Amino acid sequence: MTNKNNLLAGELERLGISRRTFLKFCTSIGSVMALSPAQAAVMAEKLVTVKRQSVIWLSFQECTGCTESITRSHKPSLESLIFDFVSLDYHHTLQAASGHAAEQAREQAMHDNQGKYILIVDGSIPIKDDGVYSTIAGMTNLDMLQQVAKDAAAIVAVGSCATFGGLPKASPNPTGAVSVSDIVHDKPIINIPGCPPIPVVMTGVLAHVLTFGIPELDSMGRPKAFYGDSIHDRCYRRPYYDRGQFAKSFDDEGARKGWCLYELGCKGPITHNACATVKWNNGTSFPIQSGHGCLGCSEPDFWDAGGFYKALSTGTNSPGQWATAALAAGAAAGLASAYLNKSSKADAEKDHQPVTLEDMGGKS
Amino acid sequence: MSTSFQQGINVLKKVIDAPIAAYFSSCTSCGLCAQACIFYTETGNPKYTPIRRVEPMRRIWEQEFTLVGKAKKLLGLSKPVTGQDLKDNVELAFESCTTCGRCTMVCPVGNDIVYMIRRMREGLTAAGLAPKSLQAAAVRTLEKGSVMGFPLKTLEAMIQAAEKETGIKINIDEPNVDYLLLLSSAEVMQFNEIIGALAQIFKEAGVSWTFSSDAYEAGNPGMHMGASEIEAQMINRIVKAAEQLHIKNVISPECGHAYMAIRWEGPNVIGRPYPFKVFHIIEVLDNLRKEGRLKTTGLESERITFHDPCQAARRGGVNQPQRNLLNMVTSNFIEMTDNQSCNWCCGGGGGMNTIESAEPLVKKVFNRKKKQIDELDVTTVVTMCATCRNTLEEGIEENNMNIEVMGLTELLANHLLKEKKS
Amino acid sequence: MNEIELLNWARGPGLAYATAIMFFGLSIRVIEILSLGRPEELAEVRDSGVRDGWLMILKRSLPEVRHWKYITASYIFHIGLLVVIFFFIPHTHLFRDVFGIFWGGWPNYIIDFFTVLSIAGMLYTLVARFYDPARRILSKMSDYLAWLVTFLPLVTGYMAFHRLGLDYTTMLAVHILSVELLMIAIPISKLTHVVTFTMARWYTGSNQGRRGVRS
Structure with missing residues (x-):
C-alpha cells in the first residue's frame, strides 16, 4: 500500500481509458449530483490531479450488501474506478490480508495518514453490554470506531445500518445497535443510507469529497444531490397517484397497467433517494418499475414503520385494538361517572321542597 | 317558604335528564336558533338568542354531570352559578320568550330548546324568581277558581245568557255525559260567545256534554312558571272532576297552553296516566265532521288566513283538523307563508302577555305577524287560541290594520246547519 | 427527533393514544348522557315516536332552505369534511386497517375540490362568527x-398533498398530529356533537312523534 503519489491520470492511462470517456463519466456523476457542466469539468480536472486518498473501510453489524452493491456491477464500470483509485487500506471483506496482518495494515494507514484518511463505515454499532455482540480481532466495534474515527478527516456512513442503525436496530434491538452519528460527534459525517445504497451514489459522493470536499447535506446528513427529492416526487407512476389510479393487488388490472402502488404499501412519498432517477444495475430499473412498492429503506427505522404492504396512511400500533380497549375502559369510567351523577340527582330529589301556593303569596 | 337560590339550583339538577344532556353536548353555538326567534329577528338584539336562555342550566349540567366539567370546576376554569346569574336569567327565560318552540324546528343538531327553557323556568320558580304576575295568576286560579280570578258565579251568568240566547240547556256537573268542557279565562271574559256557539254545535251533532263547577278553568299558570307541583294541583282538579262525573273525554278549549298542560304535561306532572282522553276542541269538531255529525252551510268568500297557535300546532300536534274545518266553511283560505310547525308566534303566549314589563316587547315583536298578515292581503285571521286571538287583536288595533280576528269554533258556529228539531 | 421519527410516532403511538383517548372519552360522554334517563311519557301518545325519532336523525341533515344564508357555508363544510375524511383513498386504507371495512375512495381531484370547498366554508364560518351578532x-x-x-x-x-410548506414527511407528520389533536378534542369539547347529535335528534324527534308533531 505505497504508491502514495500516484495520480489518477496514470491509472487511467494504465487502464486505457481516454480522457473523453473520463470526462463523460464526470459529467454523468455531475448531472446526478446536479452540478453544472462547468463544475463537472472542474471535477474531472481535479480528479486526475488528486493524490490517491487513503480510505479505511470498517464493517460492523452488517450483511455485506453494501459492499456487494458497490462491487457487483454487471460490467466493469467507471464507478468502480474510483474504488480502484483510492487506496483502500483496510476492508476486511475485500482485502487479501487477514488476521494480524490486516489489523496492522489498518494501524499503519491510520499512522501514515493521520488526520487525512477517510473512514467509511457500513453496519451498525452494538453498544449494549459494552458492545460484546460484534468484535473484530477481539476489539468491539464501538472501540474500533472510536479509535479510527479519532484521526479521520471525514466519515462516510454507508448503508442504512451505519447511517440510522438499520435492521440490527429493529425492535427490540437486542444488541443495542446505533448509528455512526450516535457515537461520533466531532467529525464531519456523510450519511449514504439505503439498503443497500445505489453504487453511483457512493462513488459520486466519494468523487465529490475528493474534489470539492463535503457535499451539501440535509438535516439527516445525506447529500442533497442524491437525497433531496422523494422517490414519489420523481416517480414515473406519480401521475397515476394524482389521478387516484391505484393497483389494488400485485396481479390486478391496475398493476398490469402500471398504476400507482400506494395502496400496496409503497413508501415512496416519504422516502428520499435517487432510485427513481439514477435507478439500479446501470440505470436498468428500480423497485417500483419492477412492480413492487418502495420499502423506504433509505429512511430511519424503515423496518419498524409498519407493514411493507400496508398503505402509508395506516397506523402502525393497531389503533383498532386501542379503540376497542378504550371503549371498554370508557364504559367503565362512564358507569362510575353515571353512578356519581345518579346519587347527585337523588340528593337533589331528596332536598327538593315543593313549590307551594304560599311561596306565591297565596294562603294554602 | 320553600323557594330559595339553593332550591332553584337543586331543581335544575333534578330536572336535567338524558335529552337535556344530549342537547347541551351537541350545541355548536351556531346561532341558527336566533334566526327562528321573533325576539331576535324583530329586535336584532343577540341577547335573545334562544340557547342563551338556558345558559345557567348548561353550566350546572357541565359542572355536575360531566367528568370534563367536574375537572374544569376543580381547576377553577368554570365558576359555579350564582344567585345573580339566575336573577339575570329571568328576563331571558320569562320576559322575552313565549316558549313557542320555533327554535326547536331549525336547530341542526335537533335540540329541543323549549324543552330546556321550561325546565329552566322551573328552576327559576323554585328560586323564587317567577314573575309576580304569573305567581298572582296561579294564586287566583287555585284560590278563586280561574286564572283571571272570576268565581264560578261569573261563568254561571255567562251560561245563563247563552242559554237564553240559544234556547239550549247547558249542563253543569252532569255525570256520564260524553264530554267535559273546559274554558280559558279569556274566553269567559272576552270571547264568551263561544259558549253559545258550542252549545249549538253540540246540540246539532247530538253530543252530550257538561261544565264542572269544580274545574272549569283550563288555563294553567303553573305550567308557564314550571311550578310542577302547582301545575299538578290545577290538573288534579280537572282529573278529579272528570273522575267524579265519570266522563271519558275532556275538551281543552281554544287555548294553546291549556292544551299543552292538560293534554301533554298533565299526566306527567301528576305522575299517572289519565282514565280519560283529552282533545282540543278543534280535534273534537273535526272528529264530528268526519263522522258526518257536523254540518255547515255557506262559504266565507273573503280572503281568510289561519294562525297556528304554537302550543296546539307546533308543540301539540294539532295541525290538520283546523284545515279540514276551514275548508268546510271558506272558499278563499290562504296559508301564511310559514305555517303549521313553522308558523311565527303571535308574541304574547307563554305567560308573556301577563307580564307588564314585557308589554313593549310584545308590541314590537308583533311586527313579524303584521308582515306575515300584510303580505297575504286578507280580511280575516282565524285562530284557535284565546291568547293568540287576544294578542292578534291588540296588535292589529295598535297597528291600525283593518283585519278581523276570529276563533275557529265561532266561525263554524256561524255556518252551522241547523236542522229543525223539537 | 428527525421528521421520520416524528412521522413514525404520529402514525404509531400517537395515533394509538389519540384513538384511545377519543373512544374512551366518547364512551364516557354517551354513558353519562344515557344514564341520566328520560322520564316516562305518561300522556296518551299518538304514536310510539320511533319512526319520527329516526326520521328526525335523517331529516335534520337536509338543508333548512329558508335559512340558506346562515347554513350554506357550514353545510358545505360538513359535506366537504365528510367526503375528505371518508373518501380520500389513503384515509380509506386507514379505516380498513382499523375497522376492517373498505368502501373504496374517490379520485384525488374530487377530494381536492371538496378540501378547498371545506376550507372556504370554514373560513366563512369564522368570519360569520365575528359578524353575525x-x-x-x-x-x-x-x-x-x-x-x-x-x-x-x-x-x-x-x-401535504400538494407538497406545500414543509417537506412532505414533516407535513404528513404535522397533518396526522393535527388529526390526533382533533380526535382528543372531540370528547372534551362541543365537537362531541359528532356523536351526540344523533341522540339529541332522537330525543326531540321521538318526542315530537309521540305528540303527532311534524318535524
Missing part, C-alpha cells in the same frame, strides 16, 4: 379553539 354573542374561546382544531387537519392535509 347571535353567533358572536354565543362564541367563547372554546368555540374558536374547536374551529381551529377542525381547520388544521384540512389545511395541513391539503398542504
Whole structure:
C-alpha cells in the first residue's frame, strides 16, 4: 500500500481509458449530483490531479450488501474506478490480508495518514453490554470506531445500518445497535443510507469529497444531490397517484397497467433517494418499475414503520385494538361517572321542597 | 317558604335528564336558533338568542354531570352559578320568550330548546324568581277558581245568557255525559260567545256534554312558571272532576297552553296516566265532521288566513283538523307563508302577555305577524287560541290594520246547519 | 427527533393514544348522557315516536332552505369534511386497517375540490362568527379553539398533498398530529356533537312523534 503519489491520470492511462470517456463519466456523476457542466469539468480536472486518498473501510453489524452493491456491477464500470483509485487500506471483506496482518495494515494507514484518511463505515454499532455482540480481532466495534474515527478527516456512513442503525436496530434491538452519528460527534459525517445504497451514489459522493470536499447535506446528513427529492416526487407512476389510479393487488388490472402502488404499501412519498432517477444495475430499473412498492429503506427505522404492504396512511400500533380497549375502559369510567351523577340527582330529589301556593303569596 | 337560590339550583339538577344532556353536548353555538326567534329577528338584539336562555342550566349540567366539567370546576376554569346569574336569567327565560318552540324546528343538531327553557323556568320558580304576575295568576286560579280570578258565579251568568240566547240547556256537573268542557279565562271574559256557539254545535251533532263547577278553568299558570307541583294541583282538579262525573273525554278549549298542560304535561306532572282522553276542541269538531255529525252551510268568500297557535300546532300536534274545518266553511283560505310547525308566534303566549314589563316587547315583536298578515292581503285571521286571538287583536288595533280576528269554533258556529228539531 | 421519527410516532403511538383517548372519552360522554334517563311519557301518545325519532336523525341533515344564508357555508363544510375524511383513498386504507371495512375512495381531484370547498366554508364560518351578532354573542374561546382544531387537519392535509410548506414527511407528520389533536378534542369539547347529535335528534324527534308533531 505505497504508491502514495500516484495520480489518477496514470491509472487511467494504465487502464486505457481516454480522457473523453473520463470526462463523460464526470459529467454523468455531475448531472446526478446536479452540478453544472462547468463544475463537472472542474471535477474531472481535479480528479486526475488528486493524490490517491487513503480510505479505511470498517464493517460492523452488517450483511455485506453494501459492499456487494458497490462491487457487483454487471460490467466493469467507471464507478468502480474510483474504488480502484483510492487506496483502500483496510476492508476486511475485500482485502487479501487477514488476521494480524490486516489489523496492522489498518494501524499503519491510520499512522501514515493521520488526520487525512477517510473512514467509511457500513453496519451498525452494538453498544449494549459494552458492545460484546460484534468484535473484530477481539476489539468491539464501538472501540474500533472510536479509535479510527479519532484521526479521520471525514466519515462516510454507508448503508442504512451505519447511517440510522438499520435492521440490527429493529425492535427490540437486542444488541443495542446505533448509528455512526450516535457515537461520533466531532467529525464531519456523510450519511449514504439505503439498503443497500445505489453504487453511483457512493462513488459520486466519494468523487465529490475528493474534489470539492463535503457535499451539501440535509438535516439527516445525506447529500442533497442524491437525497433531496422523494422517490414519489420523481416517480414515473406519480401521475397515476394524482389521478387516484391505484393497483389494488400485485396481479390486478391496475398493476398490469402500471398504476400507482400506494395502496400496496409503497413508501415512496416519504422516502428520499435517487432510485427513481439514477435507478439500479446501470440505470436498468428500480423497485417500483419492477412492480413492487418502495420499502423506504433509505429512511430511519424503515423496518419498524409498519407493514411493507400496508398503505402509508395506516397506523402502525393497531389503533383498532386501542379503540376497542378504550371503549371498554370508557364504559367503565362512564358507569362510575353515571353512578356519581345518579346519587347527585337523588340528593337533589331528596332536598327538593315543593313549590307551594304560599311561596306565591297565596294562603294554602 | 320553600323557594330559595339553593332550591332553584337543586331543581335544575333534578330536572336535567338524558335529552337535556344530549342537547347541551351537541350545541355548536351556531346561532341558527336566533334566526327562528321573533325576539331576535324583530329586535336584532343577540341577547335573545334562544340557547342563551338556558345558559345557567348548561353550566350546572357541565359542572355536575360531566367528568370534563367536574375537572374544569376543580381547576377553577368554570365558576359555579350564582344567585345573580339566575336573577339575570329571568328576563331571558320569562320576559322575552313565549316558549313557542320555533327554535326547536331549525336547530341542526335537533335540540329541543323549549324543552330546556321550561325546565329552566322551573328552576327559576323554585328560586323564587317567577314573575309576580304569573305567581298572582296561579294564586287566583287555585284560590278563586280561574286564572283571571272570576268565581264560578261569573261563568254561571255567562251560561245563563247563552242559554237564553240559544234556547239550549247547558249542563253543569252532569255525570256520564260524553264530554267535559273546559274554558280559558279569556274566553269567559272576552270571547264568551263561544259558549253559545258550542252549545249549538253540540246540540246539532247530538253530543252530550257538561261544565264542572269544580274545574272549569283550563288555563294553567303553573305550567308557564314550571311550578310542577302547582301545575299538578290545577290538573288534579280537572282529573278529579272528570273522575267524579265519570266522563271519558275532556275538551281543552281554544287555548294553546291549556292544551299543552292538560293534554301533554298533565299526566306527567301528576305522575299517572289519565282514565280519560283529552282533545282540543278543534280535534273534537273535526272528529264530528268526519263522522258526518257536523254540518255547515255557506262559504266565507273573503280572503281568510289561519294562525297556528304554537302550543296546539307546533308543540301539540294539532295541525290538520283546523284545515279540514276551514275548508268546510271558506272558499278563499290562504296559508301564511310559514305555517303549521313553522308558523311565527303571535308574541304574547307563554305567560308573556301577563307580564307588564314585557308589554313593549310584545308590541314590537308583533311586527313579524303584521308582515306575515300584510303580505297575504286578507280580511280575516282565524285562530284557535284565546291568547293568540287576544294578542292578534291588540296588535292589529295598535297597528291600525283593518283585519278581523276570529276563533275557529265561532266561525263554524256561524255556518252551522241547523236542522229543525223539537 | 428527525421528521421520520416524528412521522413514525404520529402514525404509531400517537395515533394509538389519540384513538384511545377519543373512544374512551366518547364512551364516557354517551354513558353519562344515557344514564341520566328520560322520564316516562305518561300522556296518551299518538304514536310510539320511533319512526319520527329516526326520521328526525335523517331529516335534520337536509338543508333548512329558508335559512340558506346562515347554513350554506357550514353545510358545505360538513359535506366537504365528510367526503375528505371518508373518501380520500389513503384515509380509506386507514379505516380498513382499523375497522376492517373498505368502501373504496374517490379520485384525488374530487377530494381536492371538496378540501378547498371545506376550507372556504370554514373560513366563512369564522368570519360569520365575528359578524353575525347571535353567533358572536354565543362564541367563547372554546368555540374558536374547536374551529381551529377542525381547520388544521384540512389545511395541513391539503398542504401535504400538494407538497406545500414543509417537506412532505414533516407535513404528513404535522397533518396526522393535527388529526390526533382533533380526535382528543372531540370528547372534551362541543365537537362531541359528532356523536351526540344523533341522540339529541332522537330525543326531540321521538318526542315530537309521540305528540303527532311534524318535524
